[in-house]
Amino acid sequence: QPPVTEKPRRKALSTPVARAMARDLGIDINEVCGTGPSGRVTKADVENHKSVRKPSSLRVS
Amino acid sequence: MTRLEDSYNVIVIGGGPAGYVAAIRAAQQGAKVAIVEKKEFGGTCLNLGCIPTKAYLKSGEIIEGMEMAASRGIIFESVKYKIDMPRVVQHKNSVVKKLTSGVEALLRSNKVDIFKGVARINKNKDVVVDDSTVIKGDKIILAGGSKVSRINIPGIDNPNVLTSDDLLALDVLPETLAVIGGGVIGIEMAQAFEALGTKITVIEMMDRIIPSVDAEASALLTKLLKKKNVKIMTSTKITELADKKGKVEVKIEGGESVIADKVLISIGRLPDTEGMGDIQFEMERGRIKVDKYMETSVKGIYAPGDVNAIKMLAHVAFRMGEVAADNAVKGNHRELKLHSAPSVVYTHPEVAMVGLTEEQAREKYDVRIGRFDFAANGRAMASGDNVGFVKVIADSKYGEILGVHIVGPAAAEIINQASLLMEMEITVDEVIKTIYGHPTYSEALFEACADVLGEAVHIVKKQK
Amino acid sequence: MTRLEDSYNVIVIGGGPAGYVAAIRAAQQGAKVAIVEKKEFGGTCLNLGCIPTKAYLKSGEIIEGMEMAASRGIIFESVKYKIDMPRVVQHKNSVVKKLTSGVEALLRSNKVDIFKGVARINKNKDVVVDDSTVIKGDKIILAGGSKVSRINIPGIDNPNVLTSDDLLALDVLPETLAVIGGGVIGIEMAQAFEALGTKITVIEMMDRIIPSVDAEASALLTKLLKKKNVKIMTSTKITELADKKGKVEVKIEGGESVIADKVLISIGRLPDTEGMGDIQFEMERGRIKVDKYMETSVKGIYAPGDVNAIKMLAHVAFRMGEVAADNAVKGNHRELKLHSAPSVVYTHPEVAMVGLTEEQAREKYDVRIGRFDFAANGRAMASGDNVGFVKVIADSKYGEILGVHIVGPAAAEIINQASLLMEMEITVDEVIKTIYGHPTYSEALFEACADVLGEAVHIVKKQK
Ligand SMILES: Cc1cc2nc3c(=O)[nH]c(=O)nc-3n(C[C@H](O)[C@H](O)[C@H](O)COP(=O)(O)OP(=O)(O)OC[C@H]3O[C@@H](n4cnc5c(N)ncnc54)[C@H](O)[C@@H]3O)c2cc1C
Ligand SMILES: Cc1cc2nc3c(=O)[nH]c(=O)nc-3n(C[C@H](O)[C@H](O)[C@H](O)COP(=O)(O)OP(=O)(O)OC[C@H]3O[C@@H](n4cnc5c(N)ncnc54)[C@H](O)[C@@H]3O)c2cc1C
Numbered sequence: 001q002p003p004v005t006e007k008p009r010r011k012a013l014s015t016p017v018a019r020a021m022a023r024d025l026g027i028d029i030n031e032v033c034g035t036g037p038s039g040r041v042t043k044a045d046v047e048n049h050k051s052v053r054k055p056s057s058l059r060v061s
Numbered sequence: 062m063t064r065l066e067d068s069y070n071v072i073v074i075g076g077g078p079a080g081y082v083a084a085i086r087a088a089q090q091g092a093k094v095a096i097v098e099k100k101e102f103g104g105t106c107l108n109l110g111c112i113p114t115k116a117y118l119k120s121g122e123i124i125e126g127m128e129m130a131a132s133r134g135i136i137f138e139s140v141k142y143k144i145d146m147p148r149v150v151q152h153k154n155s156v157v158k159k160l161t162s163g164v165e166a167l168l169r170s171n172k173v174d175i176f177k178g179v180a181r182i183n184k185n186k187d188v189v190v191d192d193s194t195v196i197k198g199d200k201i202i203l204a205g206g207s208k209v210s211r212i213n214i215p216g217i218d219n220p221n222v223l224t225s226d227d228l229l230a231l232d233v234l235p236e237t238l239a240v241i242g243g244g245v246i247g248i249e250m251a252q253a254f255e256a257l258g259t260k261i262t263v264i265e266m267m268d269r270i271i272p273s274v275d276a277e278a279s280a281l282l283t284k285l286l287k288k289k290n291v292k293i294m295t296s297t298k299i300t301e302l303a304d305k306k307g308k309v310e311v312k313i314e315g316g317e318s319v320i321a322d323k324v325l326i327s328i329g330r331l332p333d334t335e336g337m338g339d340i341q342f343e344m345e346r347g348r349i350k351v352d353k354y355m356e357t358s359v360k361g362i363y364a365p366g367d368v369n370a371i372k373m374l375a376h377v378a379f380r381m382g383e384v385a386a387d388n389a390v391k392g393n394h395r396e397l398k399l400h401s402a403p404s405v406v407y408t409h410p411e412v413a414m415v416g417l418t419e420e421q422a423r424e425k426y427d428v429r430i431g432r433f434d435f436a437a438n439g440r441a442m443a444s445g446d447n448v449g450f451v452k453v454i455a456d457s458k459y460g461e462i463l464g465v466h467i468v469g470p471a472a473a474e475i476i477n478q479a480s481l482l483m484e485m486e487i488t489v490d491e492v493i494k495t496i497y498g499h500p501t502y503s504e505a506l507f508e509a510c511a512d513v514l515g516e517a518v519h520i521v522k523k524q525k
Numbered sequence: 526m527t528r529l530e531d532s533y534n535v536i537v538i539g540g541g542p543a544g545y546v547a548a549i550r551a552a553q554q555g556a557k558v559a560i561v562e563k564k565e566f567g568g569t570c571l572n573l574g575c576i577p578t579k580a581y582l583k584s585g586e587i588i589e590g591m592e593m594a595a596s597r598g599i600i601f602e603s604v605k606y607k608i609d610m611p612r613v614v615q616h617k618n619s620v621v622k623k624l625t626s627g628v629e630a631l632l633r634s635n636k637v638d639i640f641k642g643v644a645r646i647n648k649n650k651d652v653v654v655d656d657s658t659v660i661k662g663d664k665i666i667l668a669g670g671s672k673v674s675r676i677n678i679p680g681i682d683n684p685n686v687l688t689s690d691d692l693l694a695l696d697v698l699p700e701t702l703a704v705i706g707g708g709v710i711g712i713e714m715a716q717a718f719e720a721l722g723t724k725i726t727v728i729e730m731m732d733r734i735i736p737s738v739d740a741e742a743s744a745l746l747t748k749l750l751k752k753k754n755v756k757i758m759t760s761t762k763i764t765e766l767a768d769k770k771g772k773v774e775v776k777i778e779g780g781e782s783v784i785a786d787k788v789l790i791s792i793g794r795l796p797d798t799e800g801m802g803d804i805q806f807e808m809e810r811g812r813i814k815v816d817k818y819m820e821t822s823v824k825g826i827y828a829p830g831d832v833n834a835i836k837m838l839a840h841v842a843f844r845m846g847e848v849a850a851d852n853a854v855k856g857n858h859r860e861l862k863l864h865s866a867p868s869v870v871y872t873h874p875e876v877a878m879v880g881l882t883e884e885q886a887r888e889k890y891d892v893r894i895g896r897f898d899f900a901a902n903g904r905a906m907a908s909g910d911n912v913g914f915v916k917v918i919a920d921s922k923y924g925e926i927l928g929v930h931i932v933g934p935a936a937a938e939i940i941n942q943a944s945l946l947m948e949m950e951i952t953v954d955e956v957i958k959t960i961y962g963h964p965t966y967s968e969a970l971f972e973a974c975a976d977v978l979g980e981a982v983h984i985v986k987k988q989k
Contacts (some may be wrong), residue, residue: 013486015950020923022339022752043925053395076961085982107903111964115907120597125595126587130606133584134613138603142594150596158908163901163983229601309801338928376989379982398734413962437627439571440937442620443579467988473904474938477959477967481942484959493946495941498867498877499840500575503941518549518843524633 014041021046068176069095072174072198073388074180074336077104078375079366080204081184082382088171090390095198096173097190099335103161104206105367106375113161114230114249117151118407121256125409129445137191144257147232181338188359189338200361200389203337203349204382207330216302221309222324225250231323235259237320240312241299245406247327248282251463252408255291256380258370262292262319264311269295271406275418275466277452282468284450286464294319307477332368352391355385360517363389377402401483403476406470410449413476416483421453426456429432431489431513433520435469439500446470451509452481453489460488460513471502478506489513527820527890531638536652536662538644538800541568542839544668544828545628549851552567554854559662560637561654563799566623569831570839576624577693578713580617582871585720589873590933593909601800606722611696641858650825653802664825664853667801667813668846671794672829679882680766685773686788686908689714695787699723703775703785707734709870710790712746716872717753726756726783729776733759739882739916740931744839745878746932749912758783759806774857796832818857827853841866865947867940874913877940880928880947883918890909890920890927895953895977899933901965902972912935915973917943919952924977929986935966942970953977 014022014029018041022029028040032049036042069092073084076098084096101108129139168175182203188196209224211217216269223231225246229420238254243265250252261272263286269279270286270293283293299316299503311319332348343350343358348370355363365381367373368418377399387395406412422428431453440446451467455462482492492510497503511517537548540562548560552837565572592802625861632639642655645692646667652660655705673688675681687695689710693967694977702718703712707729709944715725727734727750733743734757747757762778766788775783776810807814817965819827829845852861870876889971895917905911913933919926929943946956962970 016485016952016955017925020952021924024923028870036937037494037949038488040491040949082982089980089986098601110828112903112907115904115964117595119908120599123590123594123597123599126590127601130584130587130591132582132612133587133616134609134611135584135587136609136612137591137601138605138607141599141602143600143602145598145600147598148600152597160906161574162902164751165984166985170988179797257885374963376960379963380960383982385874390560392908399960402960405962405965408770417877430689439576439624441581442624443576444583471935471938473962473965474967477961477965478942478945480961481951481956481959485949485951485955487945491949494947495945496670496840497941498861498869499570499838499843500579500938501941507941516547516553518553519631521630522553525635 005025013038015043018046025050065421066353067196069174069196071197071200071202071386072196073097073202074509075104075204075206075366076102076164077204077206077366078106079206079368079378079382080202080208081168081205082379083172083202083365083386085171086383086386087390088173090386092390095176095196097176097178097181100153101435102164102168103157106378107160107164108157109226109229110156113153113373113497114253115407116156117253118249118255118409120149121253122409124256125448135447138155144234146234146317149257150212150230150232153229158359173268174508178431181337182334182340182362184339185384186340193285196460200363200387202365202385203357203366203368204366205333205336205368207373208333209326210329210331211328212328214299214302217326219302219304219309220325222302223393224524225325225327226396229492230322235322237321239264239319239324241311241326243293244327244329245271246288247325249407251291255289260290260370261320262294263312264297264299264319265293265295266298267295269501271412272403274406274412274414275452276420277410277499278414278466278468281449282319282406282408285410286408308472310439330367330373330467332370334368342343345503353396355381355397356388356393372399372402374402374404374409401480403480407473410446410469413472414465415465415476416482418464418466419452421452422463427458428463429455429456429513430456431509431517433505433508433512433517435502435505438505440502440504441470441497443500444470451475453506453509455489455513460490461486462489465506468496469502469505475503475506478503530662533638533660533662535556535664535666535667535850536660537561537654537666539568539668539670539830540547540566540628541668541670541830541842542570543832543842544568544666544672544847545632546843547666547668547829547850549631549635550636550847550850551854552637552774555578555849556854558637559640559660560986561640561642561652563641563643565625566628566632567621570842571624571628572621573690573693575839576621577617577781578717579871580620581613581717581721582713582873583730585717586743586873588720597909610698613721614694614696617693629914638938645799645863646800646804646826647802650804658704664827666827666829666849667832668819668828668830669797669800669832670798671834671837673794674792674795676790676792678763678766678839679792680768681771683766683768685786686790687792689789692787692789695877699786703773703783703788705775705788705790706792708758708791708793708832709735709868711789711900713871714789715750719753720752724754726758726785728761728763728777728783729757729759730762731759737868738878740869740877741916741931742876742878742932745913746870746872748876750872752858754952784864794837796834797830798955803924805841808896816853819845819854820857820862836861836866838868840865864945869937869940874910874933875936877931877936878929879940879944880926882928882930883916886918886927891922891978893919893921895919895973895981897969897972897976897981899966901983902966902969903967905934906968907964909936915939917973917977919953919969919977924954926953933966933969939967939970941968
């Protein structure tokens with residue numbers, strides 16, 4: 001019988017630096033896709049989100 | 062009665078960890094602050110607690126180092142030594158003196174006004190010092206701390222029956238010492254005096270020493286102390302302390318007596334409520350009740366630290382003092398959170414814990430345990446200090462760390478990392494993304510976290 | 526030539542930190558793994574690096590402890606000692622032996638097939654052991670590590686001119702030792718042998734020792750070593766090593782010679798590329814070039830650890846081995862990240878750092894510095910080990926921690942906390958929400974973070 005290798009899943013988290021940066025830039029941290037360990041939203045994610053956001057706000061949908 | 066002109070935003074009673082931190086913190090936020098201390102600044106912690114015990118324990122470590130020197134090729138001309146007890150005490154006092162005058166310097170540099178004397182709060186909520194000087198303030202922080210508690214047992218007044226305060230002042234090393242109460246203080250004292258050369262018997266009512274720590278940690282510590290010839294009696298009740306030709310006979314319920322030169326009573330501590338004066342606070346078994354803002358039942362009076370007896374530890378007192386000050390100065394907004402406050406027993410090896418014990422965690426969560434033994438830790442091996450383990454208790458759903466228990470080298474330092482992990486809600490899989498320096502004792506924490514996930518590299522794989 | 530039937534998913538060349546971790550990690554993920562080692566498992570780190578040096582340094586600590594015993598009231602009958610060097614070496618070897626056989630046990634328990642001999646990769650990307658056994662595998666992890674680098678200087682072949690390997694095998698303690706190269710290895714050796722009783726001169730070309738650490742840390746370490754009578758010459762070039770009646774005369778450019786019984790050459794290490802065999806890799810000054818997946822220019826061959834010389838540290842090699850294994854087994858997906866890898870110098874006190882130095886940080890960020898001296902740390906005071914500081918460099922916008930520099934007790938342990946802070950992007954204001962146990966050395970990190978915010982309680986307030 002193979003061992004159960006289900007890895008623990010985690011809460012949606014963000015790093016303190018990411019939160020400070022998001023607050024500063026007026027970005028809702030919950031909209032940012034987390035790529036850090038455990039899916040945690042990192043500083044880099046907020047930075048990427050920022051650059052992705054700009055064109056998308058111009059897009060007419 | 063003198064009446065001072067000055068009026069303060071905050072008056073702090075007691076200059077221990079809770080009080081002096083509250084005073085400085087309030088001053089840092091712009092409040093005009095006074096502090097009243099009846100004895101020495103630094104309170105129990107600096108004068109009669111944390112610091113003196115750690116000075117003694119370090120001396121014990123030096124002796125232990127010396128004992129293992131030969132196996133490492135350091136051949137001392139003689140391994141004999143004697144303890145110059147007056148000098149031990151004097152060294153300890155000089156360390157304490159430096160730290161307590163440091164606290165006074167901190168207070169002064171923050172422009173906190175200092176009053177020396179016994180403070181009591183009167184009916185008008187003024188603070189009266191030595192029944193003579195009245196100080197007026199908007200808010201009062203009552204941080205009177207704690208004192209040794211005594212038991213009502215025949216013979217308790219025998220001069221050879223000591224409190225921890227007395228024991229730390231002793232300038233003749235007792236040949237034999239009976240320690241009544243195997244909690245943190247009792248065990249630290251046992252360890253310290255054992256290292257200096259006293260023959261120790263610990264007598265504990267519960268079924269294990271330091272019942273607050275994880276069962277496995279308590280068991281290992283027991284084993285190690287016994288190896289050092291500390292006698293440990295658990296589930297044992299004492300009935301009387303009788304004089305026996307200058308020694309003390311500790312009579313045991315249903316068992317043989319223990320005879321010792323000195324007896325340490327370390328069965329707990331009680332709030333020092335002298336500062337309450339004329340105020341009626343809501344109390345709970347001798348403790349001043351506080352809410353999560355550290356405020357008492359009397360509006361405007363806060364009571365951080367040992368005086369509320371929630372958790373009698375210096376770093377908890379620090380934090381409570383901070384919280385009380387923040388709320389006193391800016392209105393109640395900051396809540397006390399203690400779930401990630403660590404506890405340490407400064408034995409050798411050290412014992413440290415934070416969060417839930419395995420037993421507690423299993424009641425509430427589906428847990429996974431990760432474990433790493435210092436026997437496989439490179440730095441521990443190189444240092445000849447490789448007894449003990451790190452145990453990480455995580456919930457199996459999210460990998461959240463619920464508790465960490467350590468027996469081993471640098472446990473007191475490593476546990477702060479564990480506290481940080483818990484406070485920041487860092488999961489085990491995130492911990493192992495960090496690179497821990499090699500060789501370090503704290504790699505054991507990393508490996509224990511990896512073990513929770515079944516990914517530890519330095520643990521021999523169990524064969525099925 | 527034997528041809529093995531077996532074919533592997535992963536073949537690892539080299540059983541040092543990078544190699545053995547890669548092998549175990551790959552096996553843990555279900556791969557069929559072989560490892561080839563030409564000497565002893567554990568590589569440089571266990572046999573000739575991290576572990577032996579730490580065993581020596583601990584012995585030094587025991588001697589230092591002994592020297593401060595009297596001031597604490599522990600009166601040794603004699604404070605004289607002699608060093609039984611064969612026993613020192615034997616003790617070190619026994620620690621090493623335990624750890625290296627531990628590594629072998631780990632490999633076996635993970636069902637990694639072990640080959641002993643020199644491995645070389647042939648044109649077909651097979652691994653050939655001792656020019657005779659051919660092993661076939663899908664992927665190769667080449668973790669050959671490093672070896673001492675030599676300089677081309679007259680007299681380098683003098684038998685009294687030693688590498689760190691030689692010095693650690695020496696069973697007669699030299700009276701005098703000249704250390705050429707004041708990097709981490711040179712300084713650790715200087716500290717270790719100083720403690721054992723050798724008279725040391727360190728000769729460094731750059732303008733300070735261990736130029737990789739923060740300038741302030743290097744300066745304090747220099748001062749402390751000088752206090753221990755270690756002679757330190759910086760900005761100094763050597764021109765020749767001449768035999769001088771059984772001693773070595775180290776000739777100095779434009780200065781007086783240094784005469785010593787033995788000379789340690791510790792000017793750096795070079796990749797050991799013997800395993801490359803017939804394969805042409807893209808190289809960079811003797812190092813095998815790798816991408817962020819640890820893959821070389823040759824598809825399917827990975828090169829973690831000292832062999833790529835990105836950062837020659839054991840814990841970096843561990844991580845690189847992990848990353849290489851993950852990518853070799855599951856395809857390139859995991860990137861190496863090193864920004865939070867700490868560095869430690871195991872002197873006494875220890876020096877440790879992570880992230881940017883102050884100079885580097887100021888170039889890129891608007892920074893705030895927080896600082897706390899161990900002179901005001903209770904545990905350091907109680908232990909008589911209170912020299913040094915913690916310096917936290919944070920960016921002033923978000924409070925992100927950019928670098929941490931420590932000189933002082935338990936620096937090697939505290940720096941792991943700092944690494945965790947950086948890895949998890951924890952800001953200084955979050956750090957101080959955590960409750961640090963009291964008294965601990967690591968409270969100094971807490972206070973330094975608080976100082977970044979101007980909120981440290983235990984720092985005397987500067988008067989304006
Ligand atoms: C032997 C021993 C070892 C310990 N070791 C540790 C340890 O290693 N780590 C740890 O975290 N904790 C340790 N503790 C516990 C720690 O000392 C206490 O938790 C801490 O001191 C509590 O701080 P506090 O400010 O609340 O009270 P205290 O430290 O008791 O300070 C109260 C102060 O208030 C003054 N005071 C009281 N009433 C008045 C009044 N009416 N007017 C004026 N002044 C007044 C007292 O003189 C005293 O200075 C130890 C305790 C003991 C006894
Ligand atoms: C004196 C000293 C002290 C040090 N202290 C520290 C410290 O405290 N902390 C720290 O982080 N780092 C320290 N280091 C550095 C650390 O030892 C190295 O970074 C680490 O060992 C690198 O691991 P590795 O696996 O890449 O290489 P190595 O450890 O060098 O291992 C390579 C292995 O591969 C084998 N090998 C090579 N080629 C072949 C082949 N063709 N066939 C078969 N086998 C082969 C070798 O025999 C060796 O066992 C120290 C180094 C020295 C010299």
